[in-house]
Amino acid sequence: MSLSRHNVSAYAGKLGSVKEYLLLALVTAAVTYLLVPPVRAFALRIGAAPEVRERDVHKVPTPRLGGLAMFGGMAAGLFMATQLPHVGGAISSGQTGNTVIALLAAGGLIVLTGFLDDWLGMDALVKFGGQVASGGILVYFGMNLPFLPLPQSWGGSTGLDGNLRTVLTILIVVVVINAVNFVDGLDGLAAGIVGIAALATFAYSIVLSQTSSGSRINVTAAVTAILIGMCLGFLPHNFNPAKIFMGDTGAMLLGLLLATSLVTVTSSVEPVAGINKFPVILPLVLPIAVMVLPLADLIMAVVRRTSAGLSPFHPDRGHLHHRLLDLGHSQRRSVLIMYAWTFLFAFTIVGLSIGGVPLILFPLTILLAVAVLVLMALPKLRSRQDATRYHRSVGAHAASPTRHRDVTTPR
Template sequence: MEFFMLILCFIASILITPLVKKLAIKYRITDQPDHRKVHKTLMPRLGGLAIYISFLVGLLIFRPEDPHMIYLVIGSLIIIATGMLDDIYDIAPKYKLLGQVTAAIVAISGGFDLEFINLPFGGELQFGYLSIPITILWIVGITNAINLIDGLDGLAAGVSSIALITVSFMAFLQGDMFVLTIAMIVLGSTLGFLVYNFYPAKIFMGDTGALFLGYMIALLSLLGFKNITFFSLIIPVIILGVPISDTFFAIIRRIIHNRPLMAPDKYHLHHRILNSGFSHRQTVLVIYGIAVMFSLAAVIFSMSTVWGSLLILLVLIFAIEIFVEIVGLVSKDYKPLLRIMEGRQAHRIQRRKRA
């Protein structure tokens, strides 16, 4: 049944995307090239509408029954409306944030909230009133993280698909059929759109698609891993390692350089890999590979003991920091670990010379 859901939504998305493309061209809902963007020609956006319509087709046919369903649909509708307004009218960031927070509050009203976690060495941590702001921060953060990596053809759709595959697999292992069903419907819709969005793209998903995918992944990961152990809470963070780390270091970068947190720049992960000499297609495939490694790490992490999980987490943090310093994700001069390693290497060489 799950495979049939995937195929049906995939076909629906393939059929609907060209119609949305014509609509975007007809009403001039297009993305203009500029100094920040990689594409050089006028591109139709609003492709996320095709993903959303295919998603609705899946819901109407398979009708997953769950108390969370109505809130998920209403919240996603608010997100889609927010994304479409931005794609059409280029609304101010504060209005986009308002739409995201409203959608997050709808989700919380439907039970998508993080109330407590079981601590790894015993005991329980209740969030109380903090559960609402923590949940809003999670939903809005992941929604924007997917939006921030939407800078190359097929990048956001591909990374989101990898995350959805991982969430689906783990939902299957846990026997969570609602999360599995929704994840497969969104996955099929996204993969069908990716046929037109992979390099060279014929249509962009725009904020309509990026915000929708971020919102859905945030809700599914929250629902799939809520109110369990501290380490289980880290699993969706690892699955979304690419967009989360890119967003985190973008914030660090802007703080260091005294720039507004919402100010755009050309120092995101895909920009830095492009500047390293990789082609557009190669850069996207490299980031896909990184996303797959994060997903595999999340699966292994979920099956490890507490100490094994700690070790995996430390290795991941170290690997991310080294990679960030190599590609210059914060700045060209930010290389604390690399300098320490180079200093130790130089010290060893001097000791050998003295010996």
Template sequence: MRIYLLLMAVAAVVTFLATPLARVLAQRTHAITAVRDRDVHTVPVPRLGGLAMLIGFACTLTIASQMPFLQPLFTGSTERLPWAILVSATVVCLLGVADDIWDLDWLTKLVGQVLAAGFLAWQGVQLIQFPIFGLTIGSSRLSLVVTVLVVVVAINAVNFVDGLDGLAAGVIAIGGTAFFAYTYILTRGDTPSDYSDLPTTIMACVVGVCLGFLPHNFFPARIFMGDSGAMFLGLTMSAASIYLTGQIDPARLDTAFPAFVPILLPVAVLILPLLDMGLAVIRRLKAGTSPFHPDRMHLHHRLLDFGHSHRRAVLIMYIWTAVLAFSAVSLAIPGVPVPVLVVGIAAGIALAVWATVRLPRQPLPKLGR
């Protein structure tokens, strides 16, 4: 665990130090988010924060490759996989940088995302089986298509939820921490003599870069992650999820609901971005517009319209992410009785509902003379 926490700290520090450099570069290249009708910020803000995240991730992964504890991940049959994830993450990040500077059209971005996801699958990070009901993808071509689809959906889900200061980075940090805990618990139970694990390593790096970026990005933000950051986070999260999900034998899991946990957790981690994206696509198609046509009806916008402040809306999204993600992780903890899990999950949901509901202020009664 200490090695993973060290990687997380290194990623946070490198990203924190690299973010001001990304901000300067954004100002010099005019990668500035102007104030539009649908936006909630009131002054132009530089973007390209994803470039700092990529630097933090790349430096930390390089350091990890030199650690004896993690050496098995960078040799043998998995030797290509960490670098394949890094290359794909670099491709989508640079694609996002181009979009942050020149404002690319949605088709160009989609083609770039598909190519990055295709390279990831070609190098071996591919969804081969679902650890539920023994379902296996029998065709290599279908496996490639499903992998690309999952990666592209995750990339755009994170991009859709990136609408308030600190929202996307915080949601991924919280959900990623839950995912990190799950992969670590799974690794300890599966291979007690060797705790080195690729998804755990990737998630430690991802959580670290989010934590390092948040001090610059939380309200009021001095820099946005932009499409470069959102696409980077979506790809790395999906890569870790795909690799983990495709490698699990549910029969080996000693959990309350073994068959459902591996496929449930990646969804629970990204449930809010996925829900927001799904509602947006349905809403825009019903209105006769493109699914990529921006509007001001995302979940975070509705929280603001409900009367919550900017920071409170972000914190509410944090709470919901934590409840859903850690509830899924709790199912993977061996030896915990089901009633205890149910009570804990119910208490978390009650807390999230209480934080979300904003009761109208009642006027004070007038006092007579």
């Protein structure tokens, strides 16, 4: 079947836009990667490498402030975006036409807040104020939640007045920032999970852009492409054994950008323009899917701490990654397990968004989940098996004097 000249032109345009997004990710990753060594040297010079605390899992003082390199990568990615024909036009038009200024201003404030906390320490309420203010900056520049895409049986798409959209947008920003901050406890964990979440959101936005030309979905694609680049550029320096930590400087910046992408993707298109048989629910479910582990960790931490009469921000060793370590997993294995869970949930939802997903996907998802649980238990099972073999060996040698003399003392 031959394609019309219009279809060929449209396809070429879509392919070109994807190449621009990939270029954004590449430039952001390269700049972030190259900025980490000087940022590390700066952190060491000003003493932003605190002593190891009781709840920490690393053994030696490690410099923080990796978020400064991420912010530099983000700024480079945003500048590159303004120079590209498709992406530049998308982020400079429509309701979100001030995307670059909004992200630089909100990101700059949240980085300054995190920098002061990583360097000098800061009260939790002051940090909370910085998070709220950053969300307010996004709202001021039009990057808010104008409506909720609800099913027709619930009244259809529901517009939000100025006060409600402001409150909901800031709430999403604060929750996502703290969820990312809470999960940042192992080398490479936060950067990897946010990178996977951004990749899932990027995939969804690219598919959705095939049926929608709205500027918000293109902003989502651009923001997530930059976010992916920030994570990829930082991970080589941060994966176990980490040479530098992102600190609150980086964790809150990643949370801010991820929240921005979730806000824009949720209200990208009207429900009637859906791309599959789940057009209404998916924009609401996707943010939960890509944030399932950080959100679960955040909720459990708040419940755990408040039930003990402590502040929700009081640090402890009850996070999900601590539990994996307590099961006997190494840092790397724990991180990879949490990567797997994030990928599983996020891309299952994205798969549903593409349409035509067979029912077999659901039992397969369950089997994959069980497989991950089995992998989590393997170190414990191995330790039990080794202990059993050891006791049997000792018993056999005790029963045989000749063999007992041949046994060397274990080191």
